[in-house]
Amino acid sequence: MAKLTLFAASLVAVLALAAAVWLSTDGPDTPSSPGALPQNFIAGIGPGQRLCIADQIIPPGAARIEMTLSTYGRPLVAAIAVTGRAGDKLVLAGSRRFREAQNVVVPVAPTANREQLATICLSNIGHAEFQIAGSSTSGPSLRYPGATQFSWTDIAGEIGERFQRVRVAPFGAATAWLALALALAAIALSVGIVIRTARQ
Amino acid sequence: MAWAVVTPPFHAPDEPSHFAYVQRLAETGRPPSPSELSRPGWSSAQAAALRAVRFPSVRANPRGKPPWTLLDQRRADLELSRRLAQNDGGGADAASTYPPLYYSIESVGYLASDALGANVIEQLTVLRLISCLLTSLTTLFIFFFIRELLPGTPLAAPVGALSVGLLPYVGFIGSSVNNDVLMMTLSAALFWLLARSWRRGLTAGAAVWIVAVLVAGWATKPIFLGLVPGALLAIVFLLLRLRSSGGKSLTRPLAALIIAGGVACGLYLALSSGLWARSTQPPGSSDLVSGSASGQAQKSLTGFLSYLWQYWLPRLPFMTDQVAEPYPLWETMFKGFIGRFGWLEYQFPAWLYSVVLLCWVGLTALIARALVVGRAALRSRAGELLVYVTMTAGVAGLISLVGYQLRTGGASFEQARYLFPLLALFGALIGLAVRGAGQQLAPYLGIAIVIGTGALDIGGLLMTLGRFYA
Numbered sequence: 001m002a003k004l005t006l007f008a009a010s011l012v013a014v015l016a017l018a019a020a021v022w023l024s025t026d027g028p029d030t031p032s033s034p035g036a037l038p039q040n041f042i043a044g045i046g047p048g049q050r051l052c053i054a055d056q057i058i059p060p061g062a063a064r065i066e067m068t069l070s071t072y073g074r075p076l077v078a079a080i081a082v083t084g085r086a087g088d089k090l091v092l093a094g095s096r097r098f099r100e101a102q103n104v105v106v107p108v109a110p111t112a113n114r115e116q117l118a119t120i121c122l123s124n125i126g127h128a129e130f131q132i133a134g135s136s137t138s139g140p141s142l143r144y145p146g147a148t149q150f151s152w153t154d155i156a157g158e159i160g161e162r163f164q165r166v167r168v169a170p171f172g173a174a175t176a177w178l179a180l181a182l183a184l185a186a187i188a189l190s191v192g193i194v195i196r197t198a199r200q
Numbered sequence: 201m202a203w204a205v206v207t208p209p210f211h212a213p214d215e216p217s218h219f220a221y222v223q224r225l226a227e228t229g230r231p232p233s234p235s236e237l238s239r240p241g242w243s244s245a246q247a248a249a250l251r252a253v254r255f256p257s258v259r260a261n262p263r264g265k266p267p268w269t270l271l272d273q274r275r276a277d278l279e280l281s282r283r284l285a286q287n288d289g290g291g292a293d294a295a296s297t298y299p300p301l302y303y304s305i306e307s308v309g310y311l312a313s314d315a316l317g318a319n320v321i322e323q324l325t326v327l328r329l330i331s332c333l334l335t336s337l338t339t340l341f342i343f344f345f346i347r348e349l350l351p352g353t354p355l356a357a358p359v360g361a362l363s364v365g366l367l368p369y370v371g372f373i374g375s376s377v378n379n380d381v382l383m384m385t386l387s388a389a390l391f392w393l394l395a396r397s398w399r400r401g402l403t404a405g406a407a408v409w410i411v412a413v414l415v416a417g418w419a420t421k422p423i424f425l426g427l428v429p430g431a432l433l434a435i436v437f438l439l440l441r442l443r444s445s446g447g448k449s450l451t452r453p454l455a456a457l458i459i460a461g462g463v464a465c466g467l468y469l470a471l472s473s474g475l476w477a478r479s480t481q482p483p484g485s486s487d488l489v490s491g492s493a494s495g496q497a498q499k500s501l502t503g504f505l506s507y508l509w510q511y512w513l514p515r516l517p518f519m520t521d522q523v524a525e526p527y528p529l530w531e532t533m534f535k536g537f538i539g540r541f542g543w544l545e546y547q548f549p550a551w552l553y554s555v556v557l558l559c560w561v562g563l564t565a566l567i568a569r570a571l572v573v574g575r576a577a578l579r580s581r582a583g584e585l586l587v588y589v590t591m592t593a594g595v596a597g598l599i600s601l602v603g604y605q606l607r608t609g610g611a612s613f614e615q616a617r618y619l620f621p622l623l624a625l626f627g628a629l630i631g632l633a634v635r636g637a638g639q640q641l642a643p644y645l646g647i648a649i650v651i652g653t654g655a656l657d658i659g660g661l662l663m664t665l666g667r668f669y670a
Contacts, residue, residue, distance in 0.1 A: 009647045017655065040524045040607055057261075073521030102526050133524035145550070152662075155670050162268030162669045166253055166276040167209055168325040175205065176669075180661055183202035187654030190362040194650055197358050198643035 070101030079126030212376030224290020239291030335374030356631030368660030430591030536616025570636030
């Protein structure tokens with residue numbers, strides 16, 4: 001039983017580690033800058049009205065914008081159009097119909113491969129008023145699912161170098177990776193405790 | 201401890217405010233007051249450190265990166281080496297309404313590191329390490345709690361406790377400077393003490409410890425008060441059990457409860473009104489009682505009940521939409537509990553939360569099996585179960601009560617970490633699932649849970665490195 005348990009542990013450990021590395025490069029949802037999570041509804045947009053948000057940083061690869069919208073709890077169909085402009089240049093546009101309250105994902109085009117600073121305008125192009133969620137201090141929450149992906153093999157060396165600056169890093173460039181090794185050791189120890197308890 | 205090292209300085213929720221509280225308390229001997237509006241929130245030394253790490257432009261901004269070049273380091277060294285005042289901050293800020301117990305413990309580390317000539321960033325690291333020690337204690341108390349709760353399943357305690365200790369959000373908050381850290385330690389200790397008293401009877405010593413933990417929780421963070429109704433119910437049950445068993449041993453625990461309660465409450469009240477010169481009333485509690493509106497919208501009992509329902513359960517068709525998220529239990533609490541980091545600006549990919557939910561569906565089936573198989577024992581422990589349900593309802597109700605008050609004022613409150621008083625019960629549920637798996641499968645399930653949670657932890661750490669340094 002002990003050998004079988006150890007085998008299972010090793011197998012799961014390898015799979016879990018691979019999954020952990022993979023998921024960590026999959027790019028978290030990226031709110032607009034300054035970041036705002038949808039904490040409460042902060043503004044209403046009536047039919048024909050428009051809400052513009054200046055100085056939004058659009059991450060490279062952004063093909064969708066996600067917002068939390070609500071028709072005030074009423075079962076109505078509403079429609080939103082999104083446009084982003086850097087100066088006079090239109091850098092993205094898209095539109096979407098939605099019903100009641102939900103996270104609305106608006107596909108936008110074109111997709112740029114570099115970061116852009118733009119003013120994003122949200123227009124109500126339907127017949128029902130809706131409200132948008134965000135933070136009362138940071139503004140409406142605009143998120144860019146799937147943007148900002150990177151490869152660990154490209155940046156692993158640089159991360160250690162960058163990590164040691166302006167903080168406590170007793171082992172210099174190795175500090176970040178030693179911290180990860182410490183976490184792995186804690187997991188290994190935890191598995192050891194479970195196996196030992198099971199044997200007893 | 202890995203989280204304490206990896207998370208950049210001040211990039212945990214409200215960490216600058218909590219550090220400022222410790223600094224103010226250690227430097228002046230007095231905690232901050234929410235009424236000191238004219239005093240700066242941060243001292244000159246802390247403000248310089250925040251500038252050195254480019255805090256304002258990096259906080260909650262996923263595209264913002266901390267300083268990472270050699271030139272940045274030289275500039276920061278110059279900034280941090282200036283002998284700036286450390287006692288001119290700690291005015292009204294996000295943490296100034298909190299009671300001072302956690303900050304008093306942290307101030308020992310602050311003074312020790314200050315005596316060794318540490319700068320603000322080094323002091324912050326020392327404070328984080330003290331938080332790590334408290335979080336380790338939390339895990340230990342949860343282990344003891346589950347061992348008392350499920351003595352017939354030896355694997356339940358280590359698996360339950362380790363799955364809490366390895367949870368990335370617990371690691372992230374538990375290694376930051378935040379009074380949630382001590383609150384979760386005290387909550388776990390309270391659950392252990394109560395479970396121990398259920399098993400072995402309420403002794404005078406246990407009664408003193410229970411009262412001490414309750415008062416310490418009161419002196420740490422108001423959300424801890426959500427556990428108090430359940431704890432008081434437990435004490436009543438335990439005393440009744442002693443009386444029904446003959447009453448001989450009732451006098452000493454009862455006397456211990458009264459004396460310890462009087463002494464602890466008296467000491468806290470005396471310190472608060474004397475040395476610390478601050479109110480012991482939880483912030484906003486006058487609003488809770490009087491219903492006076494400090495915000496823009498009207499508050500009402502029906503409004504609160506509707507809000508409470510909508511927050512924890514799906515909204516019914518006739519209810520006015522009061523909550524931004526379609527399913528806050530899922531969006532804020534479940535996802536947050538699994539992992540949301542920094543100033544809540546980055547999290548795991550959306551699909552991962554669905555995978556974890558699927559795992560929890562499986563674990564729930566095992567928990568149900570354990571409860572059905574052990575239903576006879578469960579009936580005999582109905583009182584204990586009622587206590588834990590009351591404690592859960594108390595915390596959930598208090599979160600929503602404060603959340604309702606703040607939301608009607610245009611602000612928001614709820615975060616998954618406010619469920620941390622219930623971490624011991626979370627660990628116990630994991631332990632129950634292990635029990636439900638049966639003797640043959642339990643080791644495999646235990647290993648899978650520990651490794652799965654550990655993988656989330658490593659994923660969170662890697663994601664943090666990617667967020668700030670990629």
